[in-house]
Amino acid sequence: MYKIQSAKLLKEIMTNYFLGFKDTSKKIAWCTSVGPAELLRSFGFEVHFPENHGALLGATRTAGDLIPESSKLGYSNEICSYLTADIGSFLKKQTPLQEHYGLEGPPKPDLLVYNTNQCREVQDWLTFYAKELNCPIVGITPPRHVNEVTDAHIDDVSEQFKDMIPACEKASGQKFNIDKFRETIKLSKEATDLWKKVLWTATVSPSPISFFDATIHMGPIVVLRGTQIAKDYYEILLKELEENVSNKIGFLPEERSRIYWDGMPIWGKLRPMSDLFLQNNAAVVASTYCNSWVFDAFDPRHPFESSARAYTEIFINRSDEAKEKILAKLVKDFRIDGMIFHDAKTCANNSNSRFGMPQRISKSLGIPTLTIEADLCDLRFYSEGQSITKIETFLEQIESAKTVNR
Numbered sequence: 001m002y003k004i005q006s007a008k009l010l011k012e013i014m015t016n017y018f019l020g021f022k023d024t025s026k027k028i029a030w031c032t033s034v035g036p037a038e039l040l041r042s043f044g045f046e047v048h049f050p051e052n053h054g055a056l057l058g059a060t061r062t063a064g065d066l067i068p069e070s071s072k073l074g075y076s077n078e079i080c081s082y083l084t085a086d087i088g089s090f091l092k093k094q095t096p097l098q099e100h101y102g103l104e105g106p107p108k109p110d111l112l113v114y115n116t117n118q119c120r121e122v123q124d125w126l127t128f129y130a131k132e133l134n135c136p137i138v139g140i141t142p143p144r145h146v147n148e149v150t151d152a153h154i155d156d157v158s159e160q161f162k163d164m165i166p167a168c169e170k171a172s173g174q175k176f177n178i179d180k181f182r183e184t185i186k187l188s189k190e191a192t193d194l195w196k197k198v199l200w201t202a203t204v205s206p207s208p209i210s211f212f213d214a215t216i217h218m219g220p221i222v223v224l225r226g227t228q229i230a231k232d233y234y235e236i237l238l239k240e241l242e243e244n245v246s247n248k249i250g251f252l253p254e255e256r257s258r259i260y261w262d263g264m265p266i267w268g269k270l271r272p273m274s275d276l277f278l279q280n281n282a283a284v285v286a287s288t289y290c291n292s293w294v295f296d297a298f299d300p301r302h303p304f305e306s307s308a309r310a311y312t313e314i315f316i317n318r319s320d321e322a323k324e325k326i327l328a329k330l331v332k333d334f335r336i337d338g339m340i341f342h343d344a345k346t347c348a349n350n351s352n353s354r355f356g357m358p359q360r361i362s363k364s365l366g367i368p369t370l371t372i373e374a375d376l377c378d379l380r381f382y383s384e385g386q387s388i389t390k391i392e393t394f395l396e397q398i399e400s401a402k403t404v405n406r
Contacts (some may be wrong), residue, residue: 002251004213006237013233014219018097020046021107027172028107030129032122033222034292034314035115036140036161036307038188041226042181043172048106049223050125053097054082057089058267058377060096067378080121081346081377087128111171113164114139117317119349138167142312147319149312157308182300184226185307189298194234195221196294201241202285203334206250208241211261211284212274213251221293256281257398258335262288262327263342264350264376269384276388280395286334288315288327289350316350320357324364331365338398340391341371345381368401370394 021028029045031037037047057063063081066088071077073091075084089095090105097103112126112135123139130137140160143153165176198217201208209217217237224230244250259277261284266273277284292314299306315326331339339361341353348354358369372390374382 002249004209004217004237004240006233006240007216009233009236010217010219013224013229015101017223018101018103021048021103027110029111029113029168029171030106030109030126032114032118032126034118034311034316035113035122036164036311038184038226038298038303038307039161039164039168039181040111040113041184042177043168043174045111045168045172046107047223048109050086050106051082051122052219052223053089053095053106054080054086054377055265055267056096057085058082059270061268061379062089062094062096063268063377064379066092066094077378078346080119080125081375083121083125084346085377086125090129090132109133109135111135111167112137115311116141116144117311117314119316119347136167136171138164140164140311142308142317144317145319146312146317147322149309153312154305154308157312158304161304161307178303181303185298185303186300187227187231188225188295189300191221191225191227191230191234192293192295192298194231194238196296198234198238198241199286199290199294200333201238201245204245204250205255205258205283205335206248206253207255207258207283207285208244208250209285210251210274210277211287211290212265212270212277214287214290215265215270218290218293225293250283252278252281252283254281255283257283257337257395257402259284259395260286260327260331260334260336260339261342262339262352264289264344264347266342266374266379266382267376268379269374269382272384276391277395280392282395282398284340286330286336288352291315291330320352320355323352324357324360327361328365331361331367336367337402338367338394339369340394341369343371343373345373345375346378347376368394368398 026046029040033051063085067084069088069091070084114122114126142157220230295310297310343351343353353371362369
């Protein structure tokens with residue numbers, strides 16, 4: 001069975017990251033996943049990401065027991081299930097962090113920081129904790145759904161970055177140091193460039209990494225951006241994958257079809273979903289989700305402006321027109337035979353199937369598309385039998401079409 005050997009190191013790195021929160025002498029900031037982590041690290045904060053905790057709740061299938069707790073406070077079952085599961089975890093005082101790392105829960109924050117480039121929920125989410133924990137909160141509200149990111153957008157977001165500095169100084173007890181900020185940007189840039197190369201090894205057949213593998217190996221680029229640890233890990237992972245490419249070793253020796261996954265993972269079904277595609281000799285080799293932590297724009301020479309651009313031009317923050325251009329290039333680069341759109345019930349912002357995009361993609365690129373209904377954490381919205389049937393039928397149709405065209 002194909003295994004990525006670097007996974008052993010990954011487990012050690014992620015364990016050390018969580019165990020590091022036991023050191024109560026460190027200042028802690030909570031940050032949204034595609035938020036200004038680099039600025040926070042330049043002040044010496046250790047950074048916790050509530051969305052990462054939400055994904056953990058989904059992957060361990062504990063979210064279903066926790067979401068009803070937040071519903072009692074009036075949080076709708078149709079808003080982000082990361083939010084409802086995480087707040088439910090806080091209210092019920094239950095978390096996988098207890099069993100796996102001996103932590104009572106996420107570390108108590110000294111500062112809460114959000115960026116609404118992905119959704120409004122993150123602001124509401126962290127505002128809940130600001131009130132509950134009597135903690136200061138600051139954030140960035142960039143323009144949303146933009147077609148082209150303009151200089152005016154960058155000026156706006158750059159100023160919002162700078163406006164956070166006094167709150168960061170007060171919570172950390174440290175003065176802002178532009179050189180430290182440049183250094184964290186440099187490390188993030190180096191790590192994200194390596195992460196992109198890791199993902200792009202999947203342009204080769206047989207691919208050495210699948211979408212499902214990438215959702216696991218993305219851990220350091222999410223929670224350890226701006227550190228040497230993340231950079232070092234992706235150097236090691238990339239070397240392993242490039243060696244596999246040279247030796248023609250892939251996770252699926254015979255790729256009968258190459259699939260693009262659009263939208264969020266179904267965290268509670270990662271393994272069975274991965275197995276389903278493998279059993280059908282279908283290689284899921286690319287995604288909008290894992291690419292979310294590819295930040296080409298970072299530039300340590302211009303830390304504020306490049307941070308503003310990197311965090312504003314992300315895929316989820318773009319217009320449908322811009323997204324379709326990005327997808328067209330990725331479909332070509334990864335030689336995609338078909339696209340699967342995950343319509344996540346509680347994540348409208350990262351579900352791209354609701355306004356006709358699958359039909360437009362199919363028409364413009366000449367590839368079939370399929371939409372499945374599910375969710376990132378709340379498995380009540382997922383019909384496994386129905387989804388398996390739809391996916392298997394879709395893959396059979398792709399294979400039949402390829403056979404006819406040979």
